[in-house]
Amino acid sequence: MNKWSRRAFLTAGVLAGGGLIVGVAIRPGNRTPELAKLMEKSDEVLVNAWVKLSPDNRVTVIVPHVEMGQGAHTAMPMMLAEDMDVDWDTLSIEEAPAHEAYVTSDIARDFALPGKVPGIIDDTIKGAFIKISQFIDLQITGGSYSVRATGVRSMRVAGAAVRQLLIQTAAQTWNVPESQIRTDKSFLFHDRTGRSAPYVDFASQVVEQKASNTPELKPPSEFNIIGNNDIQRLDIPAKVDGSAQFGVDVIVPGMKYATIKAPAVFGSKIKKIDGSAALQKNGVHAVVNLGDAVAVISDGYWQAKKAIALVKIELEETGYEALNTAEMLDKFRADLDLAVLNGDEIEDYVSGDARNALSAASLTIDAEYSVPYLAHATMEPMNCTALIDGDTLRVWTGTQNPLGTRNALAKEFGFEPHKVSVHNQYLGGGFGRRATPDYPIQAVKIAQEMPGVPVKLIWSREEDTQHDHYRQAMVSRFKGGLDVNGAAIAWENQFHEKHEPVEAPDIPYAIPNKLIHYTDSPTHIPFGPWRSVDHSIHAFFTESFIDEMAVAAGDDPYEFRRRLLRDQPRIKKVLETAAKMADWGRDLPAGWGRGIALHSSFGTVVAQVAVVDVSGGDLKVDKVYCAADPGYAVSPDGFTAQMESGIIFGLTAALYGDITIENGAVKQSNFHDYPMVRMNTAPEIEVRIINSGEKLGGGGEPGTPPIAPAVANAVYAATNKRFRQLPIQL
Amino acid sequence: MIEITVNNETVNLDVEPDTPLLWAVREQLNLTGTKFGCGLAQCGACTMHLDGKPIRTCVTPVSVVAGRSVTTIEGVAHPDGELHAVQKAWIEQQVPQCGYCQSGQIMSAVALLANNPAPTDDDIDVAMSGNICRCGMYGRIRKAIKQAASMSSQRSSIQTDDAVQKEQVDRILNSETGPDIPVEVRNEPVSS
Known part of the structure; x- marks a missing residue:
């Protein structure tokens, strides 16, 4: 072990055959209570990444994030390869194992260091792996976190550290100053003496080296890999020839298939079942009562699906059987009223005195907005394969939360954590849905029925739509005040059911008196994070209402915003860029409209202009212009793709997304009644990236929030009709 | 059987x-x-x-x-392992994200081009609107189909x-x- 600072340490070891493995652990300040208990000191947290150098001088990057299309399996190694000066063409990746390898230090060592571990680093490696596993348990793939946190804190530092150690080693061996050694494409060079060597030649000596306190990171002007648009995603070739393996594709010898049916009303318990008719069907092995769902195990999915329709289920009442969307919205409104009446609202963001300013304003407007529940509708329905063998449990699935899933399973079923392994696969869409381990828990419950036999649970699309964890429905109320000059002086906003991120309801505008507050209004509908979480909801509300204030002020919606961003140069520039891209202000044909919206999330500022055509009586989104400042786009094409993806995802919500509750249950069941944007309804999208040099932001989520208000504002521009409810239905 | x-x-x-x-x-x-x-x-x-x-x-x-x-x-793909023009264009345009829908997208696109060597945007809408991409890569799919159309030399009449x-x-x-x-x-x- 080479201690290089109190905030970071490096571990290195020799691989069988003379390769090298290096891990970097860093402890930036992070004071969340969950992480605090893992830290050696109260202000420390551990992040880790690993790089392996094999005897043939090829580099493997071990990425502690899952791949669900967001490109983490490419952006992470790009960041490491940049600072290590790796030959990109010889690089490959492995996803950090969430199974036993990272759970116990011994197996972790086997994973990372096949063969013998030098005694001198044994304890260090053990300790480091335990901490990595604990950290990843809490740090799932989500929150657009991979590049901006792991990439910055771990991958780049790991790469730089390895390079520095190699230079030190080569300098000693060649007896030349370190400053005369350069690196390029996994080779070291000393030009004056004409010497060169592949990195791996010095691997075994690196473990004896002491690293300096902080490895030097390359300035952006020296980047070859970061920001390089010619670098293609590493996971794409397997995704065009059918060889990419998703959770549902896992084949375990001797495997049986299961499907499931949960009672329609959330929270229902099963009193009893009669599975006799199902059991008589060919190939059916078992009908399982899970208490809150029924499963059928058979030789194939189709047999299970046919048989489960024959199971008679008797349910206990929940009390929600008469509940419909309309009553739920009324309850939200009543709880908002009650909170004001009782004066027990929870203050969220406050500046000045909004209520006084509203009374003094020369013009006030108010409005109530709402959004419905939304399902994730990942293309790959939930699925998980489980095998119980004595005191060990193995599961194969796609999850955003591999170690969290392992721990949840160990706890739920009483396994020793190190006897549970999660074999993570490509995710056929995540969007937050695959952060919840409900489907692995179900799979294990079902597999308990046939110990020693692997059972693959596959949900039907209907089950997936009706038993999701949903984006919350919400009602949000606004009051705005303008002075005699039409300047915005007051902003009051009240909503309910706050989740994360905390800043989602806040606005960037210089309105001197601001009161944002919320209350609770619980329901029986399970909540789950949905791409950008609270941001997609609040951006629709706040960016629509600021548009209403602009209209009330008799101002142009773009200029009105722009003036209120006088103290926010970074955000203002993004807004101006989007407006310029869209030729803001230029005439459009009759029945067309342009709408602008702006929202920052996960460290990235995004402004979008939607151009809509309602001349035919239907709403058609013709084009979307998107300007985004992520600080610096590590993978410009990958970031662009994330913006495109986020826009279409948010557009589906804006135009169609509507999960309604009827008699306590979700009414929609499949894509015919929960429609998606398709090829014929997808607008053209133009993305411009602004590399401001600010701290890196995320890519997976920030594209989603601005599109719904941009479209709603465009519809207003075209029709003079304000849509305060999603989906927008003309 | x-x-x-x-x-x-x-x-x-x-x-x-x-x-x-x-x-x-x-x-x-x-x-x-x-x-x-x-x-x-x-x-x-x-x-x-x-x-x-x-x-x-x-x-x-x-x-x-x-x-x-x-x-x-x-x-x-061709029996010798060479990818189909559509698959090549899919890589060139970096189409897939999660990738789950892409087998279906590619099969629809291959059939479209086999039938219609130079599809218009409307042709693409008709042929491809039955395939949902939840990651929303429609723009890239459209570009890739057009690229494949220009790459493809052999077509069968279907x-x-x-x-x-x-x-x-x-x-x-x-x-x-x-x-x-x-x-x-x-x-x-x-x-x-």
Whole structure:
């Protein structure tokens, strides 16, 4: 072990055959209570990444994030390869194992260091792996976190550290100053003496080296890999020839298939079942009562699906059987009223005195907005394969939360954590849905029925739509005040059911008196994070209402915003860029409209202009212009793709997304009644990236929030009709 | 036993005749490149070619394909391993994100180009709107199809009719295993 600072340490070891493995652990300040208990000191947290150098001088990057299309399996190694000066063409990746390898230090060592571990680093490696596993348990793939946190804190530092150690080693061996050694494409060079060597030649000596306190990171002007648009995603070739393996594709010898049916009303318990008719069907092995769902195990999915329709289920009442969307919205409104009446609202963001300013304003407007529940509708329905063998449990699935899933399973079923392994696969869409381990828990419950036999649970699309964890429905109320000059002086906003991120309801505008507050209004509908979480909801509300204030002020919606961003140069520039891209202000044909919206999330500022055509009586989104400042786009094409993806995802919500509750249950069941944007309804999208040099932001989520208000504002521009409810239905 | 040809190999499937082709191919032949998305011919993830025509295999019983020829995503590349022009264009345009829908997208695009070497935007809309991409990569798919059209030199002439598929959708919607609510099936020709 080479201690290089109190905030970071490096571990290195020799691989069988003379390769090298290096891990970097860093402890930036992070004071969340969950992480605090893992830290050696109260202000420390551990992040880790690993790089392996094999005897043939090829580099493997071990990425502690899952791949669900967001490109983490490419952006992470790009960041490491940049600072290590790796030959990109010889690089490959492995996803950090969430199974036993990272759970116990011994197996972790086997994973990372096949063969013998030098005694001198044994304890260090053990300790480091335990901490990595604990950290990843809490740090799932989500929150657009991979590049901006792991990439910055771990991958780049790991790469730089390895390079520095190699230079030190080569300098000693060649007896030349370190400053005369350069690196390029996994080779070291000393030009004056004409010497060169592949990195791996010095691997075994690196473990004896002491690293300096902080490895030097390359300035952006020296980047070859970061920001390089010619670098293609590493996971794409397997995704065009059918060889990419998703959770549902896992084949375990001797495997049986299961499907499931949960009672329609959330929270229902099963009193009893009669599975006799199902059991008589060919190939059916078992009908399982899970208490809150029924499963059928058979030789194939189709047999299970046919048989489960024959199971008679008797349910206990929940009390929600008469509940419909309309009553739920009324309850939200009543709880908002009650909170004001009782004066027990929870203050969220406050500046000045909004209520006084509203009374003094020369013009006030108010409005109530709402959004419905939304399902994730990942293309790959939930699925998980489980095998119980004595005191060990193995599961194969796609999850955003591999170690969290392992721990949840160990706890739920009483396994020793190190006897549970999660074999993570490509995710056929995540969007937050695959952060919840409900489907692995179900799979294990079902597999308990046939110990020693692997059972693959596959949900039907209907089950997936009706038993999701949903984006919350919400009602949000606004009051705005303008002075005699039409300047915005007051902003009051009240909503309910706050989740994360905390800043989602806040606005960037210089309105001197601001009161944002919320209350609770619980329901029986399970909540789950949905791409950008609270941001997609609040951006629709706040960016629509600021548009209403602009209209009330008799101002142009773009200029009105722009003036209120006088103290926010970074955000203002993004807004101006989007407006310029869209030729803001230029005439459009009759029945067309342009709408602008702006929202920052996960460290990235995004402004979008939607151009809509309602001349035919239907709403058609013709084009979307998107300007985004992520600080610096590590993978410009990958970031662009994330913006495109986020826009279409948010557009589906804006135009169609509507999960309604009827008699306590979700009414929609499949894509015919929960429609998606398709090829014929997808607008053209133009993305411009602004590399401001600010701290890196995320890519997976920030594209989603601005599109719904941009479209709603465009519809207003075209029709003079304000849509305060999603989906927008003309 | 039902005998069919899959990717130019004759195979015997030991399944109940009403088993959708999708599940027979995935579970009996272990060809898992074709995906399950909806079970209702609504999303296109399960698209294979039957005698060259794209079909939604989640609603196509193996009984109706007996003795016929099926192509899956695993059989799209040339026998020598060279990728099909559509697959190459998919890489060039960096189309896939999560990738789950892409086998179906590619099968629809291959069928479109086999039939129509220079599709217009409207042709692409018609041929591809039965395939959902939840990651929203429609713009890239459109560009890739146009690129493949310009790359592709060999094309076969393929007759299309969607009668088989429509019949099977109707059948499954009326069966005991269909959804228990009324369903309107999108009227999407699988090929123009």
